[in-house]
Amino acid sequence: DVKVTQSSRYLVKRTGEKVFLECVQDMDHENMFWYRQDPGLGLRLIYFSYDVKMKEKGDIPEGYSVSREKKERFSLILESTSTNQTSMYLCASSPQLAGLNEKLFFGSGTQLSVL
Amino acid sequence: AQSVTQLGSHVSVSEGALVLLRCNYSSSVPPYLFWYVQYPNQGLQLLLKYTSAATLVKGINGFEAEFKKSETSFHLTKPSAHMSDAAEYFCAVSGRSSASKIIFGSGTRLSIRP
Numbered sequence: 274d275v276k277v278t279q280s281s282r283y284l285v286k287r288t289g290e291k292v293f294l295e296c297v298q299d300m301d302h303e304n305m306f307w308y309r310q311d312p313g314l315g316l317r318l319i320y321f322s323y324d325v326k327m328k329e330k331g332d333i334p335e336g337y338s339v340s341r342e343k344k345e346r347f348s349l350i351l352e353s354t355s356t357n358q359t360s361m362y363l364c365a366s367s368p369q370l371a372g373l374n375e376k377l378f379f380g381s382g383t384q385l386s387v388l
Numbered sequence: 389a390q391s392v393t394q395l396g397s398h399v400s401v402s403e404g405a406l407v408l409l410r411c412n413y414s415s416s417v418p419p420y421l422f423w424y425v426q427y428p429n430q431g432l433q434l435l436l437k438y439t440s441a442a443t444l445v446k447g448i449n450g451f452e453a454e455f456k457k458s459e460t461s462f463h464l465t466k467p468s469a470h471m472s473d474a475a476e477y478f479c480a481v482s483g484r485s486s487a488s489k490i491i492f493g494s495g496t497r498l499s500i501r502p
Contacts, residue, residue, distance in 0.1 A: 308492075
């Protein structure tokens with residue numbers, strides 16, 4: 274089975290702190306994604322990557338950046354956290370073979386609370 | 389641009405009753421449609437995917453969904469609910485181009501009454 278692992282289940286940070294959210298997948302997938310999940314809003318795409326060192330903005334990239342130095346690892350960076358970034362963050366991956374709308378495999382999420 | 393609307397943020401049914409979760413889509417081109425499920429404290433997993441091979445799509449755990457172009461709907465059903473079906477369900481849409489991203493709906497939380 275594909276495994277997508279997110280480094281932390283819960284994080285509590287203070288406003289202005291820098292946060293790294295790490296995601297690792299073990300199935301050699303080319304595509305990786307970061308979403309945030311908020312009640313009543315569903316999942317919104319922050320950034321995605323279709324290859325090492327490649328990244329594309331999603332629908333809500335403001336306040337976030339990403340890094341993909343190795344194929345299996347995709348990091349989400351919050352340079353200076355704000356309270357409106359309190360959310361559940363979900364990482365996902367998929368194989369390239371059919372494109373970005375191939376079946377997504379998700380990690381179990383990181384609940385970030387910014388105080 | 390594509391979008392999906394899930395009708396009802398919370399649905400409650402009795403164990404053994406029919407489950408019906410509603411999803412309407414908006415797309416200027418024939419879409420791909422998905423249902424994902426999220427169990428408590430887990431990530432999402434794919435239930436089923438419509439790609440136009442058949443309008444009735446069968447998924448895992450006894451769920452199925454029917455694509456109705458005339459109604460722009462893709463409702464999810466299960467004949468008999470089980471306690472283990474309690475979860476949040478997300479409808480999603482994408483274009484058919486390989487560059488099309490998946491757009492998720494707002495989700496419907498399904499509760500099962502004993």
